[in-house]
Amino acid sequence: MAGIGFELKKIYRKEGISRALMGAGYSSLVTIGPTLVITGVMSALYLGLDISRVSYGERELLSATLLWVFLFSILVTAPFNALFSRYLADAFYQKDYGGILPSFYTGLTLVGALSLLLAAPVLWSLHTRGGVDPLFLAAAYVLWVSAVLIFFTVTYLHATKDYRSIALFFLAGMAVAGGLAWALWAFGLCGTVHAILCGLAAGFFLIAFTQFAYVQRYFRGMEGRSFKCRLHFVRHFPIFAANLLYTLGLYIHNFVFWNTPMRLEVAATFVCHQSYDMASCLAMFTNISTMVLFTVIAETRFHDAYQNYMQAVIGATYGRIRMYKQILFRTLSGQMIHVFGIQISITSVLFMAVMLLGRQYFTGMTMEIYPVLAVSYLGIFMMYGNIVYLYYFEDQAGALLTALIYCACTLAGSLWSSTLTVQLFGLGAFLGMLAGWTFSFFRIRYVERNIEALIYCRHKVVDTMYASPKGRTVYRRA
Amino acid sequence: MRVCLIIEGAYPYVQGGMSNWVQQLMLSMPDVDFVVQTIAARRGEHRDLKYPIPPNCREIEEIYLQDDDYVGRRTQRRLRMTGRDYLALEGLVFGAQVDWDGVFRFFDRRNVSLNALLAGEDFLNMTLAYYEKNYVRVPFTDFLWSMRSMYLPLFSILKSRPMRADFYHSASGGYAGVLGSMQRSLYQKPFLMSEHGFYTREREEEIIKADWVQGVYKDLWIAQFRKIGACCYRYASRVTALYEGGRQIQIESGCPAEKTLVIPNGINPARFQSAPQKAPDDPFIHVGALLRVTPIKDVKTMIRAYALAKERCPRLKLWIMGPLDETPDYAAECMELAGPGRAGCGLYRPRAPGGPHRQDGYTAAQQPERGAAPGYFGRVFGQKALYCHRCGQLPGPAGGRAGRLGSRGHCGAHYGRSTNGGRDGQAGRRSRAAPAHGRDREQARAPVL
Numbered sequence: 044m045a046g047i048g049f050e051l052k053k054i055y056r057k058e059g060i061s062r063a064l065m066g067a068g069y070s071s072l073v074t075i076g077p078t079l080v081i082t083g084v085m086s087a088l089y090l091g092l093d094i095s096r097v098s099y100g101e102r103e104l105l106s107a108t109l110l111w112v113f114l115f116s117i118l119v120t121a122p123f124n125a126l127f128s129r130y131l132a133d134a135f136y137q138k139d140y141g142g143i144l145p146s147f148y149t150g151l152t153l154v155g156a157l158s159l160l161l162a163a164p165v166l167w168s169l170h171t172r173g174g175v176d177p178l179f180l181a182a183a184y185v186l187w188v189s190a191v192l193i194f195f196t197v198t199y200l201h202a203t204k205d206y207r208s209i210a211l212f213f214l215a216g217m218a219v220a221g222g223l224a225w226a227l228w229a230f231g232l233c234g235t236v237h238a239i240l241c242g243l244a245a246g247f248f249l250i251a252f253t254q255f256a257y258v259q260r261y262f263r264g265m266e267g268r269s270f271k272c273r274l275h276f277v278r279h280f281p282i283f284a285a286n287l288l289y290t291l292g293l294y295i296h297n298f299v300f301w302n303t304p305m306r307l308e309v310a311a312t313f314v315c316h317q318s319y320d321m322a323s324c325l326a327m328f329t330n331i332s333t334m335v336l337f338t339v340i341a342e343t344r345f346h347d348a349y350q351n352y353m354q355a356v357i358g359a360t361y362g363r364i365r366m367y368k369q370i371l372f373r374t375l376s377g378q379m380i381h382v383f384g385i386q387i388s389i390t391s392v393l394f395m396a397v398m399l400l401g402r403q404y405f406t407g408m409t410m411e412i413y414p415v416l417a418v419s420y421l422g423i424f425m426m427y428g429n430i431v432y433l434y435y436f437e438d439q440a441g442a443l444l445t446a447l448i449y450c451a452c453t454l455a456g457s458l459w460s461s462t463l464t465v466q467l468f469g470l471g472a473f474l475g476m477l478a479g480w481t482f483s484f485f486r487i488r489y490v491e492r493n494i495e496a497l498i499y500c501r502h503k504v505v506d507t508m509y510a511s512p513k514g515r516t517v518y519r520r521a
Numbered sequence: 522m523r524v525c526l527i528i529e530g531a532y533p534y535v536q537g538g539m540s541n542w543v544q545q546l547m548l549s550m551p552d553v554d555f556v557v558q559t560i561a562a563r564r565g566e567h568r569d570l571k572y573p574i575p576p577n578c579r580e581i582e583e584i585y586l587q588d589d590d591y592v593g594r595r596t597q598r599r600l601r602m603t604g605r606d607y608l609a610l611e612g613l614v615f616g617a618q619v620d621w622d623g624v625f626r627f628f629d630r631r632n633v634s635l636n637a638l639l640a641g642e643d644f645l646n647m648t649l650a651y652y653e654k655n656y657v658r659v660p661f662t663d664f665l666w667s668m669r670s671m672y673l674p675l676f677s678i679l680k681s682r683p684m685r686a687d688f689y690h691s692a693s694g695g696y697a698g699v700l701g702s703m704q705r706s707l708y709q710k711p712f713l714m715s716e717h718g719f720y721t722r723e724r725e726e727e728i729i730k731a732d733w734v735q736g737v738y739k740d741l742w743i744a745q746f747r748k749i750g751a752c753c754y755r756y757a758s759r760v761t762a763l764y765e766g767g768r769q770i771q772i773e774s775g776c777p778a779e780k781t782l783v784i785p786n787g788i789n790p791a792r793f794q795s796a797p798q799k800a801p802d803d804p805f806i807h808v809g810a811l812l813r814v815t816p817i818k819d820v821k822t823m824i825r826a827y828a829l830a831k832e833r834c835p836r837l838k839l840w841i842m843g844p845l846d847e848t849p850d851y852a853a854e855c856m857e858l859a860g861p862g863r864a865g866c867g868l869y870r871p872r873a874p875g876g877p878h879r880q881d882g883y884t885a886a887q888q889p890e891r892g893a894a895p896g897y898f899g900r901v902f903g904q905k906a907l908y909c910h911r912c913g914q915l916p917g918p919a920g921g922r923a924g925r926l927g928s929r930g931h932c933g934a935h936y937g938r939s940t941n942g943g944r945d946g947q948a949g950r951r952s953r954a955a956p957a958h959g960r961d962r963e964q965a966r967a968p969v970l
Contacts, residue, residue: 361652361661495649496642499662504639504669508589515564518533518574518581 077197077213078331084217085109088242091221092228092235100309104175105236107313108183109243110320111165114297116190118290119157123150124198125286129434130275131202139271144262146272147199151192151255158191165312173310178237182244189247196254203261212253220246281439288446289430292453292479293423296472297323299457318408319468325401325409326416326469329393333386333424340378341431348374349435356498372491375432383425390421408465415469422476423449429483433490436497441486449479522553523579525686525704529560529697533581534568536844537813539692539717542786547575556580556684560696563587571844584681586674586696592634600637602627607643613748614644614672615651621752625706628679635676639669659737667738671745675699683707691753694720695746698753705756714757715784719770721750751775806834810841814852824859 088094094102127150134143162184169175169183200209224242227233233241276283300306300316308314352367359367394417401410426449433442453475460470490497526532526547532540547555555578561568564585574581602610609623627633638644648668649661656664678696683704689712691701698714705712724746728739754760754776761784762768768781799807808827812818820841827839841859845852 356662358660358662360658361649362657364661496645499645499665500640500642502640503590503636504673505587505635506589507636508591515583516580517583518570518578520574520576520579 076210080213080217081113084221084246085239085243088221088224088239092224092239094235094239097235101234101236103307103309104173104179104313105239107307107309107315108179108186108240110315111313112183112187112190114294115161116158116187116194118294119161119191120154120194121290122283122287123154123195126276126279126283127195127272128198128201129279129282130272131198133275135202140262142271143199143202144259147196147258147262149272150195154191154195155188158188162187168312169310173312175310178233179240182237182240185244186240186247189244189251192251193247193254196251196258199258199262200254203258205257205261208257209254212250212257215253216246216250218246219249279439281443282434285430285439285442285446288443288450289427292446292450292475295450295454296457296469296475299454299461299471300468303461318406319412321405321409322412322416322469323472325397325405325413326420329390329397329417330386330420330424332389333382333421333428336382336385337424337428337431340382341428345374345378345432345435368494375487379425379428382428386421386425390417411465412468415467415473419469419472419476422480423472426476426480426483429480429487432487433483436487436490436494437501438486438490438497441483441490445479445483445486448482449475451475452478522688523556523686524553524688524690525556525558525684525701527558527560527689527691527697527701529693529695530562531692532557532559533570533572533574534559534561535813535847536571538786540572542717543692544572544575547578551575551577553577554579556582556686558582558584558684558697558700560584560586560678560700564589580684582682582684584678584700586677588677590635592632592637600631600634600641600643602643607647610638610643611647614668615647619748619752621702621755622706624679625703628676628703629683629707633676633680635673635680638676639673644669656737667741671738671742675745675749679703686710688713690715693717694750694753695724696749698757699749702752702756705758711758712756713759713761714753715761716767716771717763719767719774721746721774722770754780804836805838806836808837808839810839810843812841812843813847814841814843814845814855815848816851820851820855821858824855 094105097105127146130146131143134140134146166180166184170177170180197209200212220242222242223245224238227241228235228238232238297316297320300319301314303316305318306314306316348367348371352364352371355364355367394414397413397417398410401413405413426445430442430445433439433445453472455471456474457471460467460474463470526543528539528543531537532543543557547553555575557578557580559581561583562585564583605623606627609620609627612619613621613624645665648665652659652661652664674696678700681700685708686704687710689701689704689710691697691712691714694714694716698720701712701714704710725743728734728742728746731739734742754771754774757776757780759782760771760776760780761782762771763783763785765783768783771781772778810820810823812820814820823841824839827837831837831839839859841855
């Protein structure tokens with residue numbers, strides 16, 4: 044999200060209710076806009092192309108394909124995004140633009156290679172064991188690779204701060220996806236499932252292509268042959284690991300339920316648990332505004348307080364440093380309560396709506412699983428906010444531990460909760476959230492108490508060697 | 522007997538008075554084994570030996586003021602101090618009274634990581650406590666890092682590997698003196714400190730004039746050097762000065778009078794009896810400058826001053842004689858400044874044609890309190906005029922007191938006495954081995970150019 048703070052500050056420079064709405068809209072566009080657009084187009088295609096007429100097997104094959112494509116593309120790219128986002132923030136701060144384009148290529152190569160490695164066995168299994176036709180496989184592969192590249196490239200697009208172009212790329216891509224799918228279906232060139240998948244693949248490919256071209260064009264002229272980013276990645280590996288574990292934790296409870304007897308197996312390859320997955324999706328959407336709220340608040344007020352504190356550290360007396368420290372942590376605790384307060388209002392309304400209206404659209408099991416998961420996701424997103432605060436304080440170890448505890452507890456909890464009654468299926472995610480959030484909260488308290496040591500004792504005074512003895516004998520008579 | 526000589530920034534890499542002194546000391550006592558600890562700024566710089574190493578010099582070890590942290594990852598991560606360690610360190614860095622024994626033991630007992638120590642929480646806490654008590658108006662981060670950089674060289678010295686010897690002898694105070702004090706404390710062996718200059722005062726002057734250190738940090742640096750000076754005087758079994766005025770300064774600086782004694786530098790004039798003199802028909806007035814061509818000697822100012830003098834007296838010729846290779850860039854600039862059509866003087870390496878014996882007078886860019894040995898050099902073998910720069914405000918021996926073979930003979934005698942546990946009956950007075958040369962003093966005062 045490198046760069047979003049500048050834009051938000053521009054919006055909030057003037058006070059007023061319209062500015063507040065503008066800020067919220069802007070943050071929504073940046074944080075969850077693409078997700079909402081893609082979800083909207085897919086829903087429209089499902090309805091428009093009358094998917095209910097398609098056989099159950101075909102329909103589930105498409106749904107499972109889309110589920111796996113989106114879920115795993117997020118899982119693959121999220122850790123890289125955190126790492127590269129940090130690199131970009133550092134590069135912009137240090138005005139070291141030479142390494143940006145090389146880092147972009149490095150990232151694309153990494154995620155591209157990883158996506159190929161992951162796709163190969165799945166495609167092979169779909170073809171040989173599931174008997175899926177080559178057109179479907181080709182479209183699924185294009186969609187998968189494009190999704191991975193898009194989710195990775197978005198980090199660089201955010202750095203350009205050209206959100207209008209980002210929106211345009213997504214809208215154009217989704218328009219192509221919708222248009223092509225409809226054309227293929229309407230002119231009878233292929234069936235509903237193939238039309239939707241081919242349309243989405245074409246749309247995603249277009250988005251990936253335009254994003255790639257835009258990033259290349261934007262950073263052209265600044266490029267050097269510097270691959271310093273590799274060193275950066277080694278140094279900030281905990282960020283990668285923390286985000287990998289956090290994202291894994293988001294879905295690991297689903298993976299657990301994918302291995303229960305209630306799972307659905309599609310084309311002898313894909314597995315899913317329809318009710319649990321749908322409940323997870325609903326719970327996530329119920330609380331997704333937490334990320335918007337957090338982005339707005341953290342990138343504006345907290346960022347200012349943090350900046351003031353760091354400036355005091357650089358050149359002020361200890362009295363002023365202490366004063367700004369108090370302001371910083373007062374702001375932080377205020378924000379935690381503020382975000383939680385607003386989000387709980389939003390969650391309550393949405394929860395009520397889902398509980399009242401959901402029974403008409405979703406299965407009974409989904410509705411039974413949903414309440415615990417809705418509460419869990421509220422805490423999970425709050426916990427992610429804490430992880431971001433820990434990143435601010437350069438406490439990468441704290442962030443990593445939080446993610447590790449969260450992921451491990453979610454896994455263990457879900458293994459246990461999968462044996463309980465349906466209403467308590469979400470308890471694993473809840474316990475993971477509780478453990479992760481509690482740890483992150485106390486870790487922030489630890490940071491608050493030891494921030495001087497964390498700031499002043501972090502750097503080496505001299506270089507370190509491991510082999511040589513002290514002193515050096517330059518002459519010795521035998 | 523094994524004597525450990527401790528030298529900072531001189532032998533065997535830098536030619537000059539102190540290095541010559543060290544070399545002659547070792548050569549004159551072939552029956553004594555020497556090991557040399559030479560303190561250099563940092564590792565990795567290529568340094569040529571400027572002296573042939575005497576056969577009785579068994580080992581030369583470099584010790585660095587700025588070195589890497591040679592420790593394992595775990596050692597570097599955390600340093601646990603006992604209460605006594607903490608108090609000793611706090612006393613060293615911020616206190617008025619220093620528990621040097623505690624400090625030495627702390628560094629000797631543990632493989633201390635400089636990073637763990639200077640970037641550790643204990644150092645931060647003691648710095649913060651001192652800061653809040655005394656310097657609340659100073660930016661704290663600057664203060665902390667100044668403290669770290671200030672104590673890094675001292676801690677590097679303290680964590681260096683001590684050498685076993687029967688006798689420790691430092692050629693100066695300062696870091697060399699601290700290293701000697703540490704080894705004296707650890708091994709309970711005698712420690713002699715020969716002060717050629719006055720380290721603490723020289724550093725004080727440097728700090729006062731320096732641009733790189735500002736404001737309150739000047740006081741803190743000076744306080745650190747004073748603590749170091751006090752440590753040296755406390756642990757040294759004997760402290761020598763080159764002349765009586767110097768001895769008085771040592772006493773003023775806190776050295777117990779009974780530890781002090783004077784051993785003047787001396788030159789054997791017999792070596793120069795046959796040196797050729799200036800040709801009688803030579804129309805020029807030759808002025809010889811005996812110095813190392815380095816910025817600290819301010820050779821450029823001398824060349825400019827000479828140029829002014831040359832305008833009034835065209836017969837003048839300046840000969841700058843000394844090593845050019847210590848700071849080649851500076852020497853090249855001096856060459857350029859003194860080149861043809863400008864000042865019109867010559868720069869010569871030692872033993873170059875047109876050497877010291879042909880001069881009409883000499884100038885020695887030497888602080889008087891250091892004994893002005895090069896000045897005597899000219900003075901002894903030529904009855905030449907001597908102009909000695911008084912860089913400081915201290916009375917010194919520039920006007921005389923050139924001893925013959927003073928340092929060598931007397932130090933040897935002192936090693937014997939000290940290792941035998943005896944006390945020098947002449948302590949606090951002029952050494953019998955280095956008699957005053959009143960006549961030389963009178964002659965030297967006569968013609969000044």
